[in-house]
Amino acid sequence: MKRTLTLLICAALLAGPAQAARIIYQKPSLYQNVTVTDDGSRICMQFASRGRFYSQQSCQFKDDPDRLVFEYARLAFAGLMINPEPSRVLVVGLGGGSIPRTFRELFPEAKIDTVEIDPAVVEVAERYFDFEDDENLDIIVKDARVFVKQAGIMKRKYDYIVLDAFNGDYIPEHLMTKEWLEEVKAVLADGGVLIANTFSISDLYDNESATYESAFGWIRNVKLDTGNRLILTGNFEPVSKEDMLARAERLDSERFEPYGFTLRWIAENVHDEADWDRSARVLTDQYAPANLLQGRKSGD
Amino acid sequence: MAYSLLVFLLALAGGFSIMSIEMLGGRIMAPFFGSSIYVWGSIITVFMVALSIGYLLGGQLSLKNPSLRKFGALFLFCGVAVLPMIWVDQPLMNWVFMAVEDVRYGSLIAATGLFFLPTVAMGIISPYAVRLLVHSTHRSGSVAGKLYFVSTAGSAAGVLMTSFYFVLWFEMDTILLLLAGVLGACGVIALIGASIIGEQAAPPEAR
Numbered sequence: 053m054k055r056t057l058t059l060l061i062c063a064a065l066l067a068g069p070a071q072a073a074r075i076i077y078q079k080p081s082l083y084q085n086v087t088v089t090d091d092g093s094r095i096c097m098q099f100a101s102r103g104r105f106y107s108q109q110s111c112q113f114k115d116d117p118d119r120l121v122f123e124y125a126r127l128a129f130a131g132l133m134i135n136p137e138p139s140r141v142l143v144v145g146l147g148g149g150s151i152p153r154t155f156r157e158l159f160p161e162a163k164i165d166t167v168e169i170d171p172a173v174v175e176v177a178e179r180y181f182d183f184e185d186d187e188n189l190d191i192i193v194k195d196a197r198v199f200v201k202q203a204g205i206m207k208r209k210y211d212y213i214v215l216d217a218f219n220g221d222y223i224p225e226h227l228m229t230k231e232w233l234e235e236v237k238a239v240l241a242d243g244g245v246l247i248a249n250t251f252s253i254s255d256l257y258d259n260e261s262a263t264y265e266s267a268f269g270w271i272r273n274v275k276l277d278t279g280n281r282l283i284l285t286g287n288f289e290p291v292s293k294e295d296m297l298a299r300a301e302r303l304d305s306e307r308f309e310p311y312g313f314t315l316r317w318i319a320e321n322v323h324d325e326a327d328w329d330r331s332a333r334v335l336t337d338q339y340a341p342a343n344l345l346q347g348r349k350s351g352d
Numbered sequence: 353m354a355y356s357l358l359v360f361l362l363a364l365a366g367g368f369s370i371m372s373i374e375m376l377g378g379r380i381m382a383p384f385f386g387s388s389i390y391v392w393g394s395i396i397t398v399f400m401v402a403l404s405i406g407y408l409l410g411g412q413l414s415l416k417n418p419s420l421r422k423f424g425a426l427f428l429f430c431g432v433a434v435l436p437m438i439w440v441d442q443p444l445m446n447w448v449f450m451a452v453e454d455v456r457y458g459s460l461i462a463a464t465g466l467f468f469l470p471t472v473a474m475g476i477i478s479p480y481a482v483r484l485l486v487h488s489t490h491r492s493g494s495v496a497g498k499l500y501f502v503s504t505a506g507s508a509a510g511v512l513m514t515s516f517y518f519v520l521w522f523e524m525d526t527i528l529l530l531l532a533g534v535l536g537a538c539g540v541i542a543l544i545g546a547s548i549i550g551e552q553a554a555p556p557e558a559r
Binding site for chain 2: 225340
């Protein structure tokens with residue numbers, strides 16, 4: 053009996069993630085279970101466990117905390133080729149706080165607002181990911197739709213906005229509609245840049261792309277073969293891959309190296325062509341079944 | 353027989369509509385108040401309070417010459433009371449959003465403005481239907497049980513159809529318009545039924 057149990061435990065451990073990650077902290081919140089794991093080299097924040105499958109939210113190298121672990125987080129700095137010196141930054145979705153912290157370190161003078169709906173995420177980011185707010189880095193615990201609407205009423209403007217609010221399993225549907233993006237556009241300064249992290253591989257990819265395109269008029273994909281896709285757009289004239297490569301040439305700097313990216317690498321992953329179905333239905337506040345569409349693959 | 357079938361069908365439609373609207377409530381309010389847990393808290397609170405008042409009111413109304421005709425009129429009123437969710441929701445929520453800074457109370461006020469009246473009206477349906485069908489004290493519990501069964505099963509269907517399918521098939525305002533249409537049609541059917549089948553509510557028991 054005891055032996056069977058031991059075998060079972062061993063089997064369970066072997067079936068786990070490639071590197072056996074140790075759970076060092078767990079906090080159930082109103083929105084998800086926030087789990088912190090340590091796999092020896094990295095500390096990670098994970099949400100929504102499905103059996104033993106976790107969605108990685110945010111990771112940090114223990115011996116090199118500045119270096120951005122995930123490629124999508126590095127690509128989020130694509131906007132620096134549009135706006136090399138952002139002064140008012142908005143990041144929607146905190147995670148471990150790697151993106152806002154990188155902005156804070158690269159641009160000490162910039163005012164950075166980070167909006168996160170879940171207070172448990174903020175607590176974990178502070179406790180395990182050395183995330184700290186200060187006079188230039190503000191953390192606001194609020195639904196992003198409410199925050200942006202209020203910012204719009206107060207006529208606040210940002211010159212660099214990063215949308216990173218989706219946790220992999222569940223999409224807040226009111227943050228994927230044309231009306232929401234129009235509200236975001238309204239708080240984006242002239243010349244301001246928007247970077248949105250998307251992860252869709254299902255039918256939703258087409259709807260999501262069409263929705264961004266309809267709100268901003270044009271979008272560019274910053275996309276890796278691994279499936280990471282960020283949308284680049286904003287209140288400025290459309291840019292091509294060629295433009296981006298030229299700008300990267302001019303603006304690349306050694307100071308990005310500690311974070312694990314070069315502007316050239318980002319520019320190389322910009323795609324001019326639209327690889328989505330442009331006739332896909334635009335998502336609106338009236339029609340926003342993002343989670344139902346996410347579950348569908350073409351042909352269903 | 354046709355009479356009680358009609359009343360049961362109306363109760364089914366009422367149960368369906370209430371929960372379909374409640375499911376859409378979160379969607380209606382999210383653009384202004386987000387989808388935090390307190391938004392659902394506001395919506396469910398308003399529905400529960402409104403339903404409890406509706407039950408009380410329905411019981412009182414059933415004391416005074418209950419009739420299928422009045423029951424039909426109630427459904428017509430329910431259908432009309434849904435319409436502001438389509439046409440007044442944006443200005444109402446905008447006004448509340450500007451006036452009340454705390455989104456918890458903002459969502460509670462907006463949910464009250466949008467859902468309270470139609471939900472009170474729909475709460476009247478069940479106790480009133482009991483009165484229309486009960487002919488003897490002996491069978492009153494059994495009739496009430498069947499009515500709760502039918503209307504709650506309708507509610508379950510309303511939740512499922514709305515959250516699984518309607519939001520994928522239709523725009524939100526289309527769903528609300530359909531629900532208003534169904535409630536209105538129920539009213540018309542009840543009125544027609546009353547003139548064809550006639551009224552069969554038992555007279556008040558002699559003291």
